[in-house]
Amino acid sequence: MNLVPLFLAVAEERNFRAAADRLGVTRSAVSQAVRKLEDALGVALLTRTTRSMHLTEAGMALRDSLSQPWADIQSAMELTALDDRPKGLLRIAVSSIAESFLSGPLVASFAAAHPGITLDITVTDEEMDIVAAGFDAGVRLGEVIEQDMVAVAVTGEQREIAVASPAYVATYGRPSHPRELIGFRCIGWRPSPHAAPYRWEFVENGTPFSVAVDPQITTNDLRLMIRAALADGGITFAPESTFLPYIESGDLVPLLTDYLAPFAGFFLYFPQRRNMAPKLRALVEHVRQRQEMDRRA
Numbered sequence: 656m657n658l659v660p661l662f663l664a665v666a667e668e669r670n671f672r673a674a675a676d677r678l679g680v681t682r683s684a685v686s687q688a689v690r691k692l693e694d695a696l697g698v699a700l701l702t703r704t705t706r707s708m709h710l711t712e713a714g715m716a717l718r719d720s721l722s723q724p725w726a727d728i729q730s731a732m733e734l735t736a737l738d739d740r741p742k743g744l745l746r747i748a749v750s751s752i753a754e755s756f757l758s759g760p761l762v763a764s765f766a767a768a769h770p771g772i773t774l775d776i777t778v779t780d781e782e783m784d785i786v787a788a789g790f791d792a793g794v795r796l797g798e799v800i801e802q803d804m805v806a807v808a809v810t811g812e813q814r815e816i817a818v819a820s821p822a823y824v825a826t827y828g829r830p831s832h833p834r835e836l837i838g839f840r841c842i843g844w845r846p847s848p849h850a851a852p853y854r855w856e857f858v859e860n861g862t863p864f865s866v867a868v869d870p871q872i873t874t875n876d877l878r879l880m881i882r883a884a885l886a887d888g889g890i891t892f893a894p895e896s897t898f899l900p901y902i903e904s905g906d907l908v909p910l911l912t913d914y915l916a917p918f919a920g921f922f923l924y925f926p927q928r929r930n931m932a933p934k935l936r937a938l939v940e941h942v943r944q945r946q947e948m949d950r951r952a
Contacts, residue, residue, distance in 0.1 A: 658688045658689075658691055658692040658695075659692075659721060660678065661674065661678065661680075661684075661685050661688040661689065661692075662688070662689055662692055662700065662717070662718075662721075663718065663721055664677050664678055664685070665685060665689055665701065665708075666710055666714065666718040669708055669709075669710075670708065671685050671686055671689075671708070689701060693930045694930065696713075696717075696930075697739065697930060698711075698713045698739075698930055698932060698933075699711050699713065699714070699927065699930040699931060699932055700713055700714035700717060701714055702786045702791075702925075702926050702927065703786065703926065703927070704784070704786050704801070704803055704804075704926045705803055706784050706786070706787070706801075707784050707786045707787035708786065709786045709787060709789055711791075711932060712743045712744060712932065712934075713743075713932060739933050740771060740933060741769050741771060741772055741933040741934045741936070741937035742769075742771030742772055742933070742934060743771075743772065743773070743932070743934050744772075744773045744775060744934075745772050745773065745774055745775065745791050745792075745934045745935065745938060746775045746776075746777070746789060746790045746791050747774070747775070747776050747777070747790060747791060747792050747793060747794065747938075748777050748779055748783065748785055748788070748790045748792075748793040748794070749776055749777070749778050749779070749793065749794040749795075750778075750779075750780055750793075750794060750795045750796065750921070751778050751779070751780050751875065751876070751877050752780075752796075752844075752877055752893055752894055752897065753794045753795070753809070753921045754877075754894060754896050754897045755809055755810045755896055755920075755921060756794045756809055756921065756923075757776075757778065761809075761941075761942070761945055762774065762776070764941070764945070765937075765938060765941045768937075768941065769934075769937050769941075772934050772937065772938075777790070780846035780847070780875060781846065781847060782799075782846075785924075785925075785926075786926055791925065791932070791934070791935050792923055792924060792925040792935060792938065793923075793924050793925075794809060794921055794922070794923050794924070795921065795922065795924065796813075796918075796919065796920070796921055796922075797919035797920065797921070797922045798918065798919055800922060800924045803926070804924040804925065804926055805924065805925055805926070805927065806922040806923070806924045807922060807923045807924070807939055807942055807943065808920065808921075808922055808923075808942075808946055809920065809921040809922055809923050809942055809946070810896070810920035810921045810946075811920055811949075811950075812917040812918065812919065812920055813894050813895065813896065813917065813918060813919075813920040813921070814894070814895050814915050814916060814917045814918065815855070815856065815892055815893060815894055815895065815915065816892070816893070816894075816895040816898060816909050816910075816911075816912065816915055817833075817836075817855070817890055817891070817892045817909070817910040817911050818884060818890070818891060818892075818898050818901070818902065818907040818908060818909055818910060819884060819889065819890040819891070819907065819908055819910060820884060820885060820886070820887045820906065820907060820908070821905065821906075821908055822887045823840075823884075823887045823888075823889060823890070824908050824910075826887075827839060827840070829908075829910050830890075830910065830911060832911075832914070833855065833857045833859075833864075833866045833911055833914050834866060836855065836866055836868050836890065837866070837868065837869065839889065839890050840871050840888070840889035840890070841868040841869070841870040841871065841872075841889050841890050841891065841892075842870055842871075842872045842873075842874075842880050842883045842884055842888055842889045842890065842891035843868060843870030843872070843873045843874075843891075843892075844873070844874065844875065844877070844880060844891075844892070844893065845873055845874075845875055846875060847875065848875075852867075852868070852870050852873050853892075854866065854867050854868075855868055855892045857911065857914040857915065857916075858914060858915070858916040859914055863916070868892075870889075871889065872888060872889065877893060877897060880893060881897070881898070881901070884907060885901065885906055885907065890910060895909075895915075923938070923939065923942050
């Protein structure tokens with residue numbers, strides 16, 4: 656079977672069923688042909704999930720090369736098959752609260768170790784299909800990652816915590832129970848302008864519950880939440896790792912610690928492991944190495 660026309664049909668239609676109908680073959684035949692081509696080249700040409708499909712950087716390069724004379728096509732396919740160096744554009748969608756990933760050291764050390772890779776990191780809290788949006792991977796809390804994704808831990812367990820400045824606590828006191836937060840000035844978070852402010856989640860005697868605080872200040876910017884709290888603006892709430900430097904320095908005071916429980920932390924996630932692009936494999940290995948270093952520290 657000539658695999659090239661089948662791949663081209665999929666690349667143009669962005670859909671296995673549409674490509675199969677166009678060529679008069681079964682969907683299974685198209686899927687198997689693309690997989691055989693990927694196995695032959697040793698690189699993923701498509702990123703696909705049960706929800707969507709997107710050409711990888713290698714897939715787009717091969718599609719573009721196939722418009723050239725046959726001799727150039729053969730050369731392009733040979734180069735694709737042989738070149739397993741980590742290089743190219745790596746697009747990642749990262750939650751704004753993934754402080755361990757966004758703090759700098761992980762990204763900077765990865766860039767230094769892999770000069771051939773260009774990182775394009777979009778900080779977003781929108782619920783999205785990363786494949787349809789053209790991202791190679793994402794970083795989010797484990798509890799909200801789709802089941803068909805491969806997930807690699809970026810952090811260990813996390814917990815959210817309420818904090819305020821010492822001056823705010825000295826002036827207004829501290830809540831003794833989460834439900835008392837309604838009587839305090841709060842700094843809330845929401846992922847987008849049209850979403851309701853995030854409900855603050857707690858645990859009491861093993862039973863989880865949430866409090867719909869009525870924040871006087873609401874934002875989708877974690878940095879503004881921190882700055883407002885540091886400026887005596889009220890009580891705010893986010894993963895503990897976000898506030899840890901300020902708690903250690905005494906600039907922020909933890910509150911309601913008896914009502915906070917750990918949960919699964921942040922994960923790097925992506926849709927497939929087979930024929931993983933070298934650039935993504937390099938990031939996965941780097942994240943795992945950093946995790947191992949943190950465990951030993």
